[in-house]
Amino acid sequence: MRRELKIVLITLGVIILLYGVYFLLGRPAIPLPTIQQKIGPGHQLYTLVKATESEQVKFSLNTNGKIEATSDGKHLAEIDYTPESLENAIQLAEPFLGTGDPQSTLNKMLGNPLVRRLPASVAAWFYHIVRFRLSVNMDAR
Amino acid sequence: MKKMRNFLPLIITVVAVFAFSMMLQSPVVEAAKMAQEAPSNHIFVDVTYNPNTMNYSVGGLTKDQLIQLGVPEIPADVWNMVANLNKLNLTIDQTGVNVVTDDVKLATIDWTKESRTWLYSMVNAYTNGVPMDEARAEEWLDKANIDVQVRRADTLSEPLVISLDTPVRVDISDAGEIKVEGFVTGQSLTPEMNSMLKTGNIKHAAVCWSEGAVATNVNGTTLPQITLFQDGLSVVDKAFGLQLPDLSLLFQSQVGADVVVGEGMHSDMQCGGN
Structure with a gap:
């Protein structure tokens, strides 16, 4: 057997084995480093973040279907989704996204079925296959 | 060919681990569905x-x-x-x-x-x-x-x-007039809201508020569930100076609405996961 083929097969085997173990563990979300973001009075969320005790709000996207906002260890709001419910929400929002001009770039893009399906497909991949936890800590101090 | 045979046990092991893990995953979902009163x-x-x-x-x-x-x-x-x-x-x-x-x-x-x-x-x-x-x-x-x-x-x-597991039935006529459980309320949607319903082609909507969790179904399709917490509302209240009253009762309650726009049929949806 050629050396390259052997390397490819071993690599594939290791990846599938690791994924099997990951699947067996219940596909926990892999935490990514928290992004720290200082916000000032010009920011849209400044008033809200400033109203919390610590003047900090953490937004977390867990691709297993949960988006949450927390502050001082308290839950402020949550959104639970599945790829299906997310796609339904996108479809419902579609008529409101257009600019009214059928020749506009945005409307042309939205008219492409591949582009329309892209957000739901990406969400489904990160929901079903590999899950991540992405957090942004907004600081208004 | 001989070397290929060396890989076979590895591939079989990998597939076996994967299949076993798939088997372990499925019963969890079924058990959650059955816990209903x-x-x-x-x-x-x-x-x-x-x-x-x-x-x-x-x-x-x-x-x-x-x-x-x-x-x-x-x-x-x-x-x-x-x-x-x-x-x-x-x-x-x-x-x-x-x-x-x-x-x-x-x-x-x-x-x-x-x-x-x-x-x-x-x-x-x-x-x-x-x-x-x-x-x-x-x-x-x-x-x-x-x-x-x-x-x-x-x-x-x-x-x-x-x-309340039974949602309140609301009918909205094409002109925007609102009926609740068949009774004329004398209230109407604003022209902007009526126009939004038409643009979104919304014929039916069901909303359930259950102790802060808002479950929504529009035209027979389920939307993501939004959960509001009292601490979150307090922050919004403080940020915008809304001076909201004590809403703790709202967070212990369950109510829902089954809304039909125009000439449609109400669903037999129940709140509370039933």
């Missing part, structure tokens, strides 16, 4: 009063809070009526209506479908409006679990509990 429409109202001080409290709200909410004060003749009463309890469930005063049974009414038919004819006879939708009334009363207790006490009453 029979639907009911539960309302609990506690009223405390003191005829001497003419102070009272309903559903965890003080007299002053009730007046602030626009509830009229108790008239003097009602105070005279309850002056000698210590406790009154009214319960309505699927089988009967019971009234108990000072631990003595005052009245019991058999509350079956047959006895309710008589009640519907009485209501229709005394109201000159649209005849009552008996099938719909049955949907509500067949699951009724209402408990009202009125007691002489100086303490604050217990919090109001509203947990």
Whole structure:
């Protein structure tokens, strides 16, 4: 057997084995480093973040279907989704996204079925296959 | 070929681990679906009063809070009526209506479908409006679990509990006029809101509020569930100076609405996962 083929097969085997173990563990979300973001009075969320005790709000996207906002260890709001419910929400929002001009770039893009399906497909991949936890800590101090 | 044979055990092991993990995953979802109770429409109202001080409290709200909410004060003749009463309890469930005063049974009414038919004819006879939708009334009363207790006490009453599995039916005509459970409200949607419904081609929407969780279904498709927390509302209140009243009762309640736009049929959806 050629050396390259052997390397490819071993690599594939290791990846599938690791994924099997990951699947067996219940596909926990892999935490990514928290992004720290200082916000000032010009920011849209400044008033809200400033109203919390610590003047900090953490937004977390867990691709297993949960988006949450927390502050001082308290839950402020949550959104639970599945790829299906997310796609339904996108479809419902579609008529409101257009600019009214059928020749506009945005409307042309939205008219492409591949582009329309892209957000739901990406969400489904990160929901079903590999899950991540992405957090942004907004600081208004 | 010989080297290929060396890889076969590895590939078989990998596939076996993967298949085994798939088998372990599936039963969890099935178990969660089965944990459901029979639907009911539960309302609990506690009223405390003191005829001497003419102070009272309903559903965890003080007299002053009730007046602030626009509830009229108790008239003097009602105070005279309850002056000698210590406790009154009214319960309505699927089988009967019971009234108990000072631990003595005052009245019991058999509350079956047959006895309710008589009640519907009485209501229709005394109201000159649209005849009552008996099938719909049955949907509500067949699951009724209402408990009202009125007691002489100086303490604050217990919090109001509203947990309705049956959603309220709302009909919106093409012109935007709103009917609730078949009754004309005299209210209409603003032209902007009516236009939004038409742009979104929304024919049917069902919304359930269940202790902060908002489950929504539009045109038969489920949308992501939004959960609001009291701490979150406090932050919004503080940020925008809304001066919201105490909303803790709202976070212990369950209510829903089944909205049909134009000429459509209501769904048989129930709130609370049933």
